Amino acid sequence: MISAHDISVRFGDVVALPPTTLELEPGAKLCVRGPNGSGKSTLLRVLAGLQPLSEGRVEGLVARGHCVLVHQRPHLFRGTPRSNVAYALRLAGRPANEALGWLERLGAGHLADRSVAGLSGGERRRVAIARALARGPEVLLLDEPFAGLDEPGRIAVCAAAEHFAGTLVVAAPDLDGIPVTRLHDLGPHAQPAG
Amino acid sequence: MSVAKRLCLPLMLVLAACGGPADKPPAREPVVMATTTSTNDSGLLEALMPQFEKATGVKVRWVSVGTGQALKLGEKGDADVVLVHDRAKEDAFVAAGHATARRDVMWNDFLIVGPEADPAQVNGEASAAAALRKIAAAKAPFVSRADDSGTHSREKALWKAAGGKPTWEGFAETGQAMGLTLLVAHERQGYTLVDRGTWLAFRKKVDLVALVEGDGALRNPYGILPVAPARRPGGNPEGARRLVEWITSPAGQAAIGAFTVDGAPLFHPGSAGD
Amino acid sequence: MELLGEGFAKAWQLVTSGDPVVFHALGVSLLCSLCSLALAAVLAVPYGAWLGLARPRGASLHVFLLRVGLSIPTVVIGLVVYAFFTRRGLLGHLHLFHTKAAIVIGQTLLAFPLLASLVHGASASLDPIVAESARTLGATRLGTAARCLSEVRPALLTAALATLGRCLTEVGIAVMVGGAILMDTRTLTAHVQGEVSRGSFGSALAAGLLLLAVAVPLTLLGMRFERGRRA
Numbered sequence: 001m002i003s004a005h006d007i008s009v010r011f012g013d014v015v016a017l018p019p020t021t022l023e024l025e026p027g028a029k030l031c032v033r034g035p036n037g038s039g040k041s042t043l044l045r046v047l048a049g050l051q052p053l054s055e056g057r058v059e060g061l062v063a064r065g066h067c068v069l070v071h072q073r074p075h076l077f078r079g080t081p082r083s084n085v086a087y088a089l090r091l092a093g094r095p096a097n098e099a100l101g102w103l104e105r106l107g108a109g110h111l112a113d114r115s116v117a118g119l120s121g122g123e124r125r126r127v128a129i130a131r132a133l134a135r136g137p138e139v140l141l142l143d144e145p146f147a148g149l150d151e152p153g154r155i156a157v158c159a160a161a162e163h164f165a166g167t168l169v170v171a172a173p174d175l176d177g178i179p180v181t182r183l184h185d186l187g188p189h190a191q192p193a194g
Numbered sequence: 195m196s197v198a199k200r201l202c203l204p205l206m207l208v209l210a211a212c213g214g215p216a217d218k219p220p221a222r223e224p225v226v227m228a229t230t231t232s233t234n235d236s237g238l239l240e241a242l243m244p245q246f247e248k249a250t251g252v253k254v255r256w257v258s259v260g261t262g263q264a265l266k267l268g269e270k271g272d273a274d275v276v277l278v279h280d281r282a283k284e285d286a287f288v289a290a291g292h293a294t295a296r297r298d299v300m301w302n303d304f305l306i307v308g309p310e311a312d313p314a315q316v317n318g319e320a321s322a323a324a325a326l327r328k329i330a331a332a333k334a335p336f337v338s339r340a341d342d343s344g345t346h347s348r349e350k351a352l353w354k355a356a357g358g359k360p361t362w363e364g365f366a367e368t369g370q371a372m373g374l375t376l377l378v379a380h381e382r383q384g385y386t387l388v389d390r391g392t393w394l395a396f397r398k399k400v401d402l403v404a405l406v407e408g409d410g411a412l413r414n415p416y417g418i419l420p421v422a423p424a425r426r427p428g429g430n431p432e433g434a435r436r437l438v439e440w441i442t443s444p445a446g447q448a449a450i451g452a453f454t455v456d457g458a459p460l461f462h463p464g465s466a467g468d
Numbered sequence: 469m470e471l472l473g474e475g476f477a478k479a480w481q482l483v484t485s486g487d488p489v490v491f492h493a494l495g496v497s498l499l500c501s502l503c504s505l506a507l508a509a510v511l512a513v514p515y516g517a518w519l520g521l522a523r524p525r526g527a528s529l530h531v532f533l534l535r536v537g538l539s540i541p542t543v544v545i546g547l548v549v550y551a552f553f554t555r556r557g558l559l560g561h562l563h564l565f566h567t568k569a570a571i572v573i574g575q576t577l578l579a580f581p582l583l584a585s586l587v588h589g590a591s592a593s594l595d596p597i598v599a600e601s602a603r604t605l606g607a608t609r610l611g612t613a614a615r616c617l618s619e620v621r622p623a624l625l626t627a628a629l630a631t632l633g634r635c636l637t638e639v640g641i642a643v644m645v646g647g648a649i650l651m652d653t654r655t656l657t658a659h660v661q662g663e664v665s666r667g668s669f670g671s672a673l674a675a676g677l678l679l680l681a682v683a684v685p686l687t688l689l690g691m692r693f694e695r696g697r698r699a
Contacts, residue, residue, distance in 0.1 A: 048604050049604075050600050050603065050604065064603070065604075065605060065607075066606070067604075068604050068606075071597060071600070071601070073597075075595070075597045075601045077601070077602075077618070078619055087615075088605050091607060091611075092606070132605070135605050135606060259664075259665060260665030260666050260667070261666075262668070263665050263666060265667060266667030266669070340650065341666055342666040342667075343665075343666075366649045366650065366652070367649065367650040368648045368649055368650070369648055369658070369659070369662035369665075370648045370658070370661070370662060370665075374644070374647065378566055378647040380554075381554065381647070382566070401555065401556070
């Protein structure tokens with residue numbers, strides 16, 4: 001059970017995340033919705049343990065590696081999609097030959113041994129999600145997973161999200177067919193006054 | 195006309211007036227002298243050359259390198275005059291036509307220094323060659339410059355006089371300048387041949403003592419060689435001639451004799467009389 | 469111009485005749501420089517990576533000191549080592565002076581600020597998303613650092629080669645601290661300096677060309693490492 005009470009993040013005068021309260025039971029499927037700059041990415045980063053809070057506390061945050069964030073524009077490590085997924089498998093203590101399976105589940109099996117340098121934005125995201133899933137997390141955080149993805153890509157990501165058994169949090173400007181059961185709105189917030 | 199264009203003509207006239215070849219005094223460029231590191235390190239040139247410049251108005255620039263390199267610079271025409279201390283090489287230099295003549299300038303001496311314990315027992319030995327023979331026989335540590343310098347040439351001559359140089363494990367060659375070679379001898383507590391100038395500069399820094407000196411074979415004569423003008427087009431042969439003239443004149447010779455290091459005169463003017 | 473021709477001709481002669489003096493000097497240079505690089509790397513790589521990735525408070529002071537350290541002339545480093553290890557020095561009783569070990573000590577001091585600055589530069593320029601990606605997947609702090617360094621492998625290779633080159637080509641430390649003793653502590657650079665000193669410019673150049681020739685396979689080897697395993 002993850003709960004956040006009145007958490008907020010400020011950088012000087014700039015409010016990155018306005019005061020927010022949230023509760024997530026295991027297996028929840030939540031969409032955090034809001035326009036650009038409303039704090040969706042920041043909230044995800046807080047949940048991933050990558051962003052310190054200015055105010056408030058989060059309880060129930062799971063151990064490192066069991067709550068994986070897929071960035072909006074993910075970074076793939078030098079090498080191939082296969083080596084990226086294998087890296088996550090290694091961290092999870094699973095055999096490396098499972099890599100291809102994860103890539104195929106995201107419709108990226110044919111990219112397995114291509115250099116990451118030549119992949120398109122949509123392809124990179126699919127590989128990153130495969131990598132995150134291969135880690136076997138309890139909580140999966142996806143930051144705008146559909147942005148710039150073509151139709152087959154959206155279908156593959158949706159299917160993977162549906163299959164995911166743990167807690168899912170998706171940040172998006174709109175619902176767009178994302179398989180969630182709950183919605184948390186981050187409306188546009190007032191300009192910083194200090 | 196803009197300001198810039200107005201300035202152009204007067205500017206060009208000023209530049210032209212500043213100097214064309216016809217306007218320069220005869221000794222226009224400094225005399226370039228190639229000499230050895232030990233000569234330079236003694237400090238003699240810093241004391242002597244200003245006196246020369248004052249007397250004649252001729253400026254001197256010198257580079258200090260190994261003996262072989264100094265002579266090479268002269269041969270290639272990169273120097274107007276060469277000041278070194280290696281008679282055999284100097285004579286060969288003249289014979290090859292690189293210099294017009296060779297003149298005696300001054301001499302100092304070498305000494306054999308070593309550890310106070312003196313395992314080869316050469317202290318007070320009158321003959322340097324005999325001392326070297328003893329050192330080799332005792333297989334004591336010995337450090338040689340082995341760099342074809344003036345000092346090295348003298349060492350080779352002494353070994354020849356001693357009946358040849360055997361090889362033994364304590365014999366080390368550095369291929370570097372005198373100061374460094376002396377430091378190696380200090381670290382290893384071994385013997386080495388050193389020129390008086392370097393010795394006076396280093397003796398307080400090293401745990402070695404003077405053991406053999408005064409032998410005529412240890413005298414170290416310096417020669418000055420003006421480079422043949424044909425070798426160095428665009429050089430300053432006139433300035434070189436005046437330098438040679440002054441340094442061998444009574445005034446120059448007196449200045450050499452007056453130069454002291456640590457209270458003692460380092461160089462003896464004139465020829466070494468061998 | 470004829471000097472260059474003479475240099476190349478003598479270089480060929482050196483290689484085909486296998487001049488023991490020159491090859492021993494080359495060996496000393498390689499041995500000392502590689503050891504110095506390795507020793508410096510043990511401290512400099514973690515230190516530089518820590519400064520660049522963890523960005524601790526006061527990091528800019530560290531970086532400032534490192535960069536100032538880059539400007540110390542090799543002769544000065546040689547003098548400092550001399551002061552400690554000479555017979556009369558604090559560590560004189562170790563009898564390390566004028567040994568290859570002393571050269572390695574001096575060259576390690578030379579290599580450290582260079583390697584650390586370069587590793588810092590490479591790690592500091594990494595987008596924070598790289599570290600975050602590794603961290604979120606569950607890598608430990610150390611594992612994250614290793615992953616980040618792996619991402620900048622080309623820059624690290626250049627850092628290593630630059631540092632190795634700095635050690636191979638310096639002469640101030642090798643001569644001051646090693647004594648340039650024939651067939652013992654004489655490095656190739658000391659040999660070149662000695663040859664120049666006696667006026668043998670041709671063989672000096674030849675020895676220098678030999679060093680350059682050795683740099684080629686070293687660089688190729690490094691670039692193979694840079695490309696890494698396809699795992």
